[in-house]
Amino acid sequence: DSGVTQTPKHLITATGQRVTLRCSPRSGDLSVYWYQQSLDQGLQFLIQYYNGEERAKGNILERFSAQQFPDLHSELNLSSLELGDSALYFCASSSRALIQETQYFGPGTRLLVL
């Protein structure tokens, strides 16, 4: 158990809908990362937050957004969903976002868009 929690574990929805994925980092960690794992793209970085502020953006679609709240939990919002958004979404956390730190991953949220 990494200490990172993600809810829900599974999500089935329809095209055009909007969903919210939630992540709670390990106790004391200030940095949260979101990754998407799909069969064709592999594991791809979406976005990073550090202590409530956006720190870095990767290949995140404009239909996707995220935020980190004062209690440090984070939410990833996916809207106007398409079939191709079906994937496993991981949240990871690290202590202070220093290069030498390890990112610990949550169990993931498996999203299926029908």
Next chain:
Amino acid sequence: AQKVTQAQTEISVVEKEDVTLDCVYETRDTTYYLFWYKQPPSGELVFLIRRNSFDEQNEISGRYSWNFQKSTSSFNFTITASQVVDSAVYFCALSEAKYGGSQGNLIFGKGTKLSVKP
């Protein structure tokens, strides 16, 4: 261009065989970190090891060992006397220094699926 290349898509071995998973990386930074993660069939990503660019000592942890060679930009992972429980997808990842030394995202390879048969 891929920054982390895991050329072996799938490997199948019989229990007790040794197996090496290859990882080749590309970076222009002098300070960087390399990682290996394991993804068992249950789906979670489990951290295995972290290695910094200044430490080329090989590391051994039980049946696992890692060989880091800067000259060939490789960070290979060997499992000795493999077991069925080692069956998983293994990912190599690179972290480069950004923003004055703070951590950026992990750049993952495509992964190697290891199947260990009894």
